[in-house]
Amino acid sequence: MRKTLSSVCLIAGAAFILGMWLGPSTGWAIFAIALLIMVLISGRQHQKIKLWVRDLNAAPPVSAGPWDDVLAPIYRKIKQDRINLQTLNYHLDGIMMAAEALPDGAVTLDKAMTIQWCNQTASQHLGLNLATDQHQSIFNILRTPEFAHYAHQKEWEQPLLLHLSQRGRERALLLQLTSYGMGQFLLVSRDVTQVEKLETTRKDFVANVSHELRTPLTVLLGFLETLRDLPTESLLVEQRMRYEQMMLEQAQHMQAIVSDLLTLSTLESSPSAENTAVPLNYVIEQALQRVQALSNGQHDFETHIDDKLWLEGAETELASAVGNLLTNAIRYTPKGGTITTSWFMNDDGSATFSVQDTGIGIAPQDIPRITERFYRADKGRSKATGGTGLGLAITRHVIARHQAELTIQSRYGSGSTFSIHFPKERVRFATI
Known part of the structure; x- marks a missing residue:
């Protein structure tokens, strides 16, 4: 406002001076023309302001005359508010992303x-x-x-x-x-689905361990009490030897359970063992010698083993998995049955170890649970053959630690095939 008044005063002064020199009419004419020019300029500036108001994000007009002092703080305020809004939006986006990541x-x-x-x-x-x-x-x-x-x-x-x-x-x-x-x-x-499952598994595990250890302990204590209470001369040598043999078997069964539990605990709590190139053909041959001794000539054995095919892994763990599968095949295959062991490379570069038997097979409803701790598809036969119920659980952990996959194919009464499929990244070849 002050600039406008100052401009009008300057124009009036200039017109007055010129009017004294050129005459009053000329002075008034100059004054009118100057005011008209001033109005036109002001109108032009007003038009620029109207255009700027339509897009406040743009910079204000370069020269708006007396409006400069008004537009400059407005623009600075708008610019600062825009920066603040961007900052708030940035923080809000961060909060929303954090909420989505919860x-x-x-x-x-x-x-x-x-x-x-x-x-x-x-x-x-x-x-x-x-x-x-x-x-x-x-x-x-x-x-x-x-x-x-x-x-x-x-x-x-x-x-x-x-x-x-x-x-x-x-x-x-x-x-x-x-x-x-x-x-x-x-x-x-x-x-908390998985937490509930783990808690259920823990409770079942404790109950199963208690049950598995209670049975041999009861038998062992019964024989010991019998031997303690009966006079020495009342037992024949053969009876005493038979009692001692049965006590030894129960003690060995408990020892096997404890050993498998320790193995399972180690696999679950320890990091993966250092991997080396394992000649799996040698591991399989060693396991076959042990199960053939266990079979005592009651089963036929067929082998299809690639001697040049090795595997990157932990030898002791792989030996445990191989031994468990072969031992189960012996335990659940009647006399005269055939055990077929294979170790070969697949077309895609992966490798497979499989054990096929002609045993009693597994019912379809039991296959999904067969690798659970202490789960037995045939409880009576498992107890008769001395199984601990932990072999396949140990095998499952070994397989997981080697990024492998276990598949089970079985028909109840017609035998089973257990196959471990190792990824091609772990496949190696004999160096000698």
Whole structure:
């Protein structure tokens, strides 16, 4: 405003001076023309400002006359606000990315318990689709009386354990509600399915170990009490020897269980052993000698072994896996049966070790659980042959530590084939 008044005063002064020199009419004409030019310039500047207002992100007009002092702070404020908004958006994006990366599910709810937002983990846990489920009631998604009762509590000191079935898969979720802000709620979900399975496995394992050790201990204590209470002369030498032999067998069985448990514990808790080039043909031949002695000529053996095919791995672990598969084949194959052992390379460069028998076979419902600890498809026969129930569990861990895969093909009453498929990255060839 001051600039405009100053300009008008200068024009009036100049026109007055010229009017005194050239005459009053000329002075007034000059004054009018100058004011007209000033109005035109002001109009032009106003037009530039109107154009700039349409796009405030652009820089203001270079010269807007008296408007410069007004436009400059406005533009600086807009520019600073834009920078602040970008910073806030950056932090908001970071927060949203962090929320999406959470291993737990997160769902925000309003005071009416309708869904406002959820991360990807919550979508997987609860089967949510934010595009269609946003602004829907959470009770339309979790339609269980347990959750409804839990959500309508005034306080949520403890989480809710909820079991859901989604697409044929059972899932155990731990849900925790908490309030925040003004009448808003946060629902956090955690998948504890695997934790429940591990806890069940642990309980079963403890129960199985107790059972497996209790039986031989009971037999052993029974014989010891019998020998202690009976007079020495009341037992024949043959009876005493038979009792001692049975006690020895039970003690050896307990020793085998403890040894397998220690092996299994080592495999589960220790890192993978240092890998070396293992001549697996030699490992297989050594295992075959032991099981042939165990067979005592009661079985026929066929072998198809590539002597030049080696394997990168831990020799002691591989020997344990090979020995377990061959020993099981002997135990579950009746007298006169055939055991076929193969070690060969596949067309894709991987390698396979397989043991095929003509034994009693495995029922289809038992195959998925056959590698569980102490699980026996034929409990009576396993006890009769002296198995600990841990051999295939040990084999499974060895296979996993060598990035291999176990396949089982069996028909109940017609024999089984156990195959270990090793990736081509572990295949080596004889160096001598």
